[in-house]
Amino acid sequence: MQESLQLSRRDVVFGSVAVAGGVVFGSYASAQPASTGAAANPLAAHLGHDSVTFNPWVEISPKTITLIAQHADKGQGVGSIQPLMIAEELDLEPHQFEIRFAGPSPAYFNTGFAHELAPFMAPDQSLEAEKARAAVLEWLRKAGLQMTGGSSTLPDTFDKLRMAGAVARETLKAAAAKRSGVPVARLRTEAGHVILPNGTKLPYVTLSADAAKIRPVADVKLRDPSQWRFIGKPMERLDIRSKVTGEMKFGIDRKMAGMVYAAVKLNPHKGQPIRSFDASKAMAMPGVKKVLKLSTGVAVIATNSWYAMQAAQTVDCVWEPSLYPADQADHWKVVGSSFTPEFLAKQWRNDGDVEASLKDGTFVEAEYRAPYVGHQPLEPLNGLGLLTDTGMEIWVGHQTPQSVQHIAAKTIGMKPEQITFHNEWMGGSFGHRLEFENVRVLAEICNQMRGVPVKLVFSREEDFQQDIPRQIAMGRYRGSVKDGKIVAAEAQVAATAPFKELQARMDAPTKDPDGQLAVGIWNMYYDIPNYRAASFEVQGLSPSTTWRSVGASANGFFTESFIDELIHAAGLDPLRARIDMCKIPVYRKVMETVGEMADWKGPLGNGKGRGVAFVESFGTAVAEIVEVTMTDRGIKVDNVWVAADVGTVVDPINFENLVQGGVVWGLGHAMNCELTYAKGGVEQTNYNHHEGMRMYQCPIIKVRGLENDYTVRGIGEPPVPPAPPALANAIFAATGKRIREMPFNKFIDFV
Amino acid sequence: MFELTVNGTKRQVDVMPEMPLLWVLRDELDITSPKYGCGIAQCGACTVDIDGAAVRSCQARIKDVAGKSVTTIEAIGEGSLHPVQQAWIDHQVPQCGYCQTGQIIQAISLLRLVPKPSDEDINNVMSGNLCRCGTFERIRLAIHTAAEKMGSN
Numbered sequence: 001m002q003e004s005l006q007l008s009r010r011d012v013v014f015g016s017v018a019v020a021g022g023v024v025f026g027s028y029a030s031a032q033p034a035s036t037g038a039a040a041n042p043l044a045a046h047l048g049h050d051s052v053t054f055n056p057w058v059e060i061s062p063k064t065i066t067l068i069a070q071h072a073d074k075g076q077g078v079g080s081i082q083p084l085m086i087a088e089e090l091d092l093e094p095h096q097f098e099i100r101f102a103g104p105s106p107a108y109f110n111t112g113f114a115h116e117l118a119p120f121m122a123p124d125q126s127l128e129a130e131k132a133r134a135a136v137l138e139w140l141r142k143a144g145l146q147m148t149g150g151s152s153t154l155p156d157t158f159d160k161l162r163m164a165g166a167v168a169r170e171t172l173k174a175a176a177a178k179r180s181g182v183p184v185a186r187l188r189t190e191a192g193h194v195i196l197p198n199g200t201k202l203p204y205v206t207l208s209a210d211a212a213k214i215r216p217v218a219d220v221k222l223r224d225p226s227q228w229r230f231i232g233k234p235m236e237r238l239d240i241r242s243k244v245t246g247e248m249k250f251g252i253d254r255k256m257a258g259m260v261y262a263a264v265k266l267n268p269h270k271g272q273p274i275r276s277f278d279a280s281k282a283m284a285m286p287g288v289k290k291v292l293k294l295s296t297g298v299a300v301i302a303t304n305s306w307y308a309m310q311a312a313q314t315v316d317c318v319w320e321p322s323l324y325p326a327d328q329a330d331h332w333k334v335v336g337s338s339f340t341p342e343f344l345a346k347q348w349r350n351d352g353d354v355e356a357s358l359k360d361g362t363f364v365e366a367e368y369r370a371p372y373v374g375h376q377p378l379e380p381l382n383g384l385g386l387l388t389d390t391g392m393e394i395w396v397g398h399q400t401p402q403s404v405q406h407i408a409a410k411t412i413g414m415k416p417e418q419i420t421f422h423n424e425w426m427g428g429s430f431g432h433r434l435e436f437e438n439v440r441v442l443a444e445i446c447n448q449m450r451g452v453p454v455k456l457v458f459s460r461e462e463d464f465q466q467d468i469p470r471q472i473a474m475g476r477y478r479g480s481v482k483d484g485k486i487v488a489a490e491a492q493v494a495a496t497a498p499f500k501e502l503q504a505r506m507d508a509p510t511k512d513p514d515g516q517l518a519v520g521i522w523n524m525y526y527d528i529p530n531y532r533a534a535s536f537e538v539q540g541l542s543p544s545t546t547w548r549s550v551g552a553s554a555n556g557f558f559t560e561s562f563i564d565e566l567i568h569a570a571g572l573d574p575l576r577a578r579i580d581m582c583k584i585p586v587y588r589k590v591m592e593t594v595g596e597m598a599d600w601k602g603p604l605g606n607g608k609g610r611g612v613a614f615v616e617s618f619g620t621a622v623a624e625i626v627e628v629t630m631t632d633r634g635i636k637v638d639n640v641w642v643a644a645d646v647g648t649v650v651d652p653i654n655f656e657n658l659v660q661g662g663v664v665w666g667l668g669h670a671m672n673c674e675l676t677y678a679k680g681g682v683e684q685t686n687y688n689h690h691e692g693m694r695m696y697q698c699p700i701i702k703v704r705g706l707e708n709d710y711t712v713r714g715i716g717e718p719p720v721p722p723a724p725p726a727l728a729n730a731i732f733a734a735t736g737k738r739i740r741e742m743p744f745n746k747f748i749d750f751v
Numbered sequence: 752m753f754e755l756t757v758n759g760t761k762r763q764v765d766v767m768p769e770m771p772l773l774w775v776l777r778d779e780l781d782i783t784s785p786k787y788g789c790g791i792a793q794c795g796a797c798t799v800d801i802d803g804a805a806v807r808s809c810q811a812r813i814k815d816v817a818g819k820s821v822t823t824i825e826a827i828g829e830g831s832l833h834p835v836q837q838a839w840i841d842h843q844v845p846q847c848g849y850c851q852t853g854q855i856i857q858a859i860s861l862l863r864l865v866p867k868p869s870d871e872d873i874n875n876v877m878s879g880n881l882c883r884c885g886t887f888e889r890i891r892l893a894i895h896t897a898a899e900k901m902g903s904n
Contacts, residue, residue: 304770
């Protein structure tokens with residue numbers, strides 16, 4: 001308790017999470033206190049005859065071994081690596097178990113957020129930092145927040161899932177010892193069996209009833225890394241085959257007998273209600289059964305998703321006007337006028353004397369912009385729901401199970417525990433499936449279609465229009481260089497607050513500054529003697545939310561572009577200067593490694609250019625070098641080299657794939673994408689307006705994972721932030737043209 | 752009523768003539784491997800094989816497909832894995848996997864036309880298939896691997 005008090009005096013960010021727990025999850029958590037069965041292990045409540053569960057992640061029946069994936073799979077591979085980490089210690093082969101996604105329960109609270117939410121920088125291993133993380137962990141435990149996000153799956157589960165497997169293994173051995181009379185010390189396990197000294201093999205499933213009668217063995221030790229069979233080794237992701245044969249069922253593929261299809265037309269002025277509508281055309285169209293009024297629009301119920309979408313388009317709706325400016329130019333004006341004390345969220349750094357040192361040496365200043373961008377995973381928002389008088393069952397791919405319960409319950413006036421949530425394999429998310437547009441709408445529809453299963457599918461156009469975008473952001477930077485050194489820098493960022501807004505939509509509002517807007521300006525590791533950084537939170541614009549890498553997706557671009565400008569002003573080598581200025585040895589190694597990979601030797605000439613950038617986000621340090629060629633058809637992105645330190649590379653092939661994908665994501669949107677508002681709605685409504693990156697623009701991406709960091713780090717998001725500045729810096733090196741605003745294709749052509 | 756052959760079986764559907772094949776397959780015939788991504792031929796997730804050609808099923812109206820033979824990924828390997836599917840597994844191409852059934856059918860079509868494609872050939876043909884997870888490099892490698900295997904058989 002004393003630590004918490006000390007922490008609150010430090011004006012920390014994690015307080016908001018504690019509030020989140022109290023408001024959203026408090027009633028759920030207090031109904032099922034963590035010390036009692038259901039919250040301690042939610043599997044216990046639904047256990048079949050002669051079955052056993054050792055902890056919230058392992059369940060064994062006389063027929064089947066089921067491993068629970070608590071983090072949702074959006075394509076990042078955690079539906080595979082989570083069970084494999086259990087199997088590592090439980091001695092199971094990949095074909096010997098079934099995988100099930102976790103239902104909502106505080107038992108699955110995310111321990112991985114402790115690092116991100118404690119107000120200490122990632123490499124800080126001081127006692128004070130570790131105490132703060134421990135205190136945050138206790139808050140998280142009380143809050144019971146189960147969320148996939150923040151590149152936290154491996155930091156959360158690396159120890160606890162191996163431990164879950166070890167506990168199950170030792171308990172099964174204890175059951176086998178009891179049955180056979182052979183002491184535990186003489187038993188071993190292999191491939192789903194306990195093996196007696198005489199070679200007799202007892203399948204785990206035959207021990208389930210006996211194991212259920214004894215207390216799980218608590219005193220277990222994790223195996224030494226030298227004994228690992230899966231971790232760190234090339235392995236086939238468990239979902240690869242079904243995704244290649246077409247057998248994989250995503251949320252959009254789930255069906256149910258008697259099901260009807262729903263499509264929606266919602267107010268493009270985000271969050272605003274519908275005033276009136278005329279559905280006479282739609283009602284006369286083939287396959288249409290009903291047109292329903294929703295709080296923010298209309299839904300068409302039909303016998304086929306296409307009929308529903310076609311008819312929804314024809315409904316004539318009168319919308320309430322938007323609460324934010326109708327046109328994009330005014331959004332930028334509001335952002336630009338937000339660098340004032342009124343909107344100051346927090347000054348995150350103030351080292352040395354910035355004002356005085358800015359007057360010393362050569363002065364440099366620049367303004368950068370990051371627009372709204374869409375998530376637009378290829379699987380559009382959807383969901384299957386069935387509401388009866390006693391409750392609602394909902395099948396939807398989502399990153400925050402308890403919030404799905406909360407939002408659906410609130411929408412239809414039920415209690416969260418009346419909502420049964422089933423997670424689904426997701427066709428991408430990138431932050432989209434942390435929001436609730438589909439959940440709220442599905443609940444409203446089902447409430448008017450009681451007893452009938454309803455499949456809701458957003459058209460791509462509707463998905464674009466309702467997508468709550470990445471924050472809009474502007475960076476104003478000043479600095480000075482003298483005698484070949486950077487002597488001062490100031491970073492000011494004004495942006496809408498993505499995480500804070502998400503928390504508000506989860507009904508867990510906070511007044512604390514949005515910690516995401518500090519990423520990339522606060523955790524800046526260059527030794528600049530006079531450095532100041534502040535964030536300003538813009539009010540009254542489009543809602544915004546977390547987009548793969550969140551705050552760092554904009555701030556990383558700003559800061560690493562400006563550092564590059566200062567380095568050039570100082571006449572230094574962009575890579576060498578960064579390495580020399582970096583205070584953290586492990587991070588210097590990341591930059592040195594990427595330099596070795598690219599064989600960095602300074603300017604290339606002949607229309608070629610290379611740029612480098614380094615950003616730590618979500619605790620993971622990533623350095624990237626981008627190489628481009630200026631051709632007569634525009635800039636061609638040839639090569640990218642990436643070095644990332646994650647402490648332990650757990651799933652090496654998937655690691656490489658995720659890093660490559662993160663680079664494509666970062667580059668593609670920086671080059672080609674923005675969402676702009678006109679008349680209160682988003683102008684881009686399909687991929688032809690917002691295509692990310694296509695294959696013809698995709699460079700060769702070489703990846704190296706380093707293991708020098710002291711703890712396990714995530715890799716889903718951290719490769720994204722360095723990609724845009726490394727590209728902009730490369731374009732500068734090749735052409736002398738400095739691009740300070742995304743998307744870059746507004747200022748230069750790409751091949 | 753329209754009749755077509757899907758994965759070797761004759762099927763009849765009673766839908767509006769303008770309904771695109773994608774929704775006939777998914778909602779009427781329960782074949783969900785072709786995916787809805789954009790509805791306007793911008794993403795390629797709905798790609799199926801119609802009489803030997805890779806076609807965006809969101810743009811093929813049922814009245815134009817009637818009488819033709821449609822093959823989806825389930826039958827593309829004729830009972831076993833197609834070499835392109837095997838290459839996709841060998842390179843562990845998918846992340847979310849939502850676009851990959853369409854990618855594979857497009858790649859098979861490419862290799863039918865150009866058995867030994869260059870990177871540029873691959874870029875030209877495959878750029879219509881969007882992958883939001885960014886698996887393009889692995890797709891290129893998998894196509895080269897499949898081309899080698901198919902060429903040596």
